Amino acid sequence: MVAATFTKQLEAIVGPGHVGEQVLLGRLTTFGVGGPADWLVEPRSVEALQGILRLAAGSGTPVVVLGGGSNVLVADAGVRGVVVRPRLTAISQPGADRVRAEAGVTMNGLVRWLIGRGLAGLEAWAGTPGTVGGAVHGNAHYGGHNLSEHVVEVGVLSTLGALAAVPVTDMGFGYDTSRLFDTHEVVAWVDVRVTPGDPAAMRTVARASLAHRKRTQPLHLPSAGCVFQNPDPSRDRVPDGLPWSAGALVDRAGMKGATVGGAMISAVHANFIVADETATAADIRALIERAREAVRGQWGVELRDEIVYLGEW
Numbered sequence: 001m002v003a004a005t006f007t008k009q010l011e012a013i014v015g016p017g018h019v020g021e022q023v024l025l026g027r028l029t030t031f032g033v034g035g036p037a038d039w040l041v042e043p044r045s046v047e048a049l050q051g052i053l054r055l056a057a058g059s060g061t062p063v064v065v066l067g068g069g070s071n072v073l074v075a076d077a078g079v080r081g082v083v084v085r086p087r088l089t090a091i092s093q094p095g096a097d098r099v100r101a102e103a104g105v106t107m108n109g110l111v112r113w114l115i116g117r118g119l120a121g122l123e124a125w126a127g128t129p130g131t132v133g134g135a136v137h138g139n140a141h142y143g144g145h146n147l148s149e150h151v152v153e154v155g156v157l158s159t160l161g162a163l164a165a166v167p168v169t170d171m172g173f174g175y176d177t178s179r180l181f182d183t184h185e186v187v188a189w190v191d192v193r194v195t196p197g198d199p200a201a202m203r204t205v206a207r208a209s210l211a212h213r214k215r216t217q218p219l220h221l222p223s224a225g226c227v228f229q230n231p232d233p234s235r236d237r238v239p240d241g242l243p244w245s246a247g248a249l250v251d252r253a254g255m256k257g258a259t260v261g262g263a264m265i266s267a268v269h270a271n272f273i274v275a276d277e278t279a280t281a282a283d284i285r286a287l288i289e290r291a292r293e294a295v296r297g298q299w300g301v302e303l304r305d306e307i308v309y310l311g312e313w
Helices: 003-014 046-059 107-116 132-137 199-216 246-252 281-299
Strands: 019-024 036-041 063-065 072-074 079-084 091-095 098-102 151-157 163-167 186-193 263-265 273-275 308-310
Touching: 003 019, 003 036, 003 046, 046 063, 046 079, 046 151, 046 186, 072 281, 091 107, 098 107, 107 132, 107 199, 132 186, 246 281, 263 281, 273 281
Parallel strands: 036 079, 063 079, 072 308
Antiparallel strands: 019 036, 091 098, 098 186, 151 163, 151 186, 263 273
């Protein structure tokens, strides 16, 4: 399909000004690196998102969804096809015990909304980067708990744009995963379980969570959160005396502070890679592989990626 024609078709769905061609994606990620998208589209309604998916499916154009850009590494060569950045930001309360947040709502924004209305459940998730859609897609975790523990139902769109309400039991949630990795469905909204709570008490919990993150994570530098998943007791074997922690294994393998180009394994938390203004996606990925090889060589543990790679590598 001719690019100009496809651009006009996208604009007919989302409106002028919400479609970009050859847009550099680095500025939309927390790493700050990455090449261009053929098209970047920012739908502001579920209907517009459905229209984009239908158009792309009909033309055979690949679709990649980008949320808050906090758990991804975009290739220097960029991403082919359409990158959809949902700007769906509505929050509502369809029932006394549940709140619905659209995919583009930030996790911090949802926490603030709930605390302001005296609705408890997610206050400990204050400081979680990214959007609700991304958090659901990867079943975000914090403090030994998964987001799925709070989920009631998820509105998902098929690759053809069909909307379905899926109960939490059918979402295939696991550690850092959901069925969306296989089905390529797109999150439209999520319903989370809430209970009445005291806003002051919830703010205390939220502040404690933020303070813990600031103490233990290099939040002052560009990163993408944890790079590796922690080992899984059901399928991994970690030698006696070693912690079941990816960061600790990378640290004990002597990799803390290691660099490739403008990328460095954080001195604060060895499961974080931080980037300076010279870093490329290739630098970051090469350092990830060095850390993986070091842990494999010393401890025989194969670390799996928590970070998601987007684009042409």
